[in-house]
Amino acid sequence: GNSVTQMEGPVTLSEEAFLTINCTYTATGYPSLFWYVQYPGEGLQLLLKATKADDKGSNKGFEATYRKETTSFHLEKGSVQVSDSAVYFCALSVNSGYSTLTFGKGTMLLVSP
Amino acid sequence: GAVVSQHPSRVICKSGTSVKIECRSLDFQATTMFWYRQFPKKSLMLMATSNEGSKATYEQGVEKDKFLINHASLTLSTLTVTSAHPEDSSFYICSARAGASSGNTIYFGEGSWLTVV
Numbered sequence: 001g002n003s004v005t006q007m008e009g010p011v012t013l014s015e016e017a018f019l020t021i022n023c024t025y026t027a028t029g030y031p032s033l034f035w036y037v038q039y040p041g042e043g044l045q046l047l048l049k050a051t052k053a054d055d056k057g058s059n060k061g062f063e064a065t066y067r068k069e070t071t072s073f074h075l076e077k078g079s080v081q082v083s084d085s086a087v088y089f090c091a092l093s094v095n096s097g098y099s100t101l102t103f104g105k106g107t108m109l110l111v112s113p
Numbered sequence: 114g115a116v117v118s119q120h121p122s123r124v125i126c127k128s129g130t131s132v133k134i135e136c137r138s139l140d141f142q143a144t145t146m147f148w149y150r151q152f153p154k155k156s157l158m159l160m161a162t163s164n165e166g167s168k169a170t171y172e173q174g175v176e177k178d179k180f181l182i183n184h185a186s187l188t189l190s191t192l193t194v195t196s197a198h199p200e201d202s203s204f205y206i207c208s209a210r211a212g213a214s215s216g217n218t219i220y221f222g223e224g225s226w227l228t229v230v
Contacts, residue, residue, distance in 0.1 A: 001122075004156070043221035045221070102159075103157040
């Protein structure tokens with residue numbers, strides 16, 4: 001079956017620190033990979049995605065590279081801000097219409113000034 | 114941009130009663146909506162796929178008679194937890210898929226916390 005494993009949180013960082021949130025997956029078929037972010041009191045929002053091996057998704061300073069050989073899609077940001085504090089979800093979909101998403105458990109990021 | 118709204122955001126109900134959660138797409142039509150639940154420190158688990166005008170498709174292990182889903186219009190899906198029990202307490206979140214012209218983008222609601230006492 002399909003599954004997503006991401007590192008447990010919370011991840012606590014100081015402003016301007018480097019961020020890595022690990023995500024690995026297992027999938028039947030060739031998945032598309034996603035990172036979603038949920039800010040306090042809001043719904044999940046798509047942060048970035050990659051649809052094929054070696055693709056790099058990027059948005060708002062975050063990036064993640066689709067690594068088929070290691071079945072990974074780690075999220076990175078070079079310099080975090082307090083406003084990045086949120087819960088981050090790694091997800092995959094094997095449907096072309098992205099209709100069925102399999103999520104990881106989510107990782108809470110807390111950034112202090 | 115597209116927004117999906119859930120209501121209520123928090124609800125407390127007594128054991129044995131039913132509670133309804135609404136999911137609305139505010140500025141687009143969604144032929145397909147999805148309902149998830151999340152237990153603490155667990156993944157979001159897909160409960161069912163809701164298609165406008167037809168019966169919902171439930172995932173294995175989800176009781177369709179307990180979690181009633183209605184998708185009566187292109188902008189509204191409802192989840193009713195019937196005869197709620199404390200073990201139904203959870204975070205419920207919906208998502209709605211915009212059409213192919215919008216890249217089949219999926220938008221999520223804010224989620225609803227249900228506490229059954």
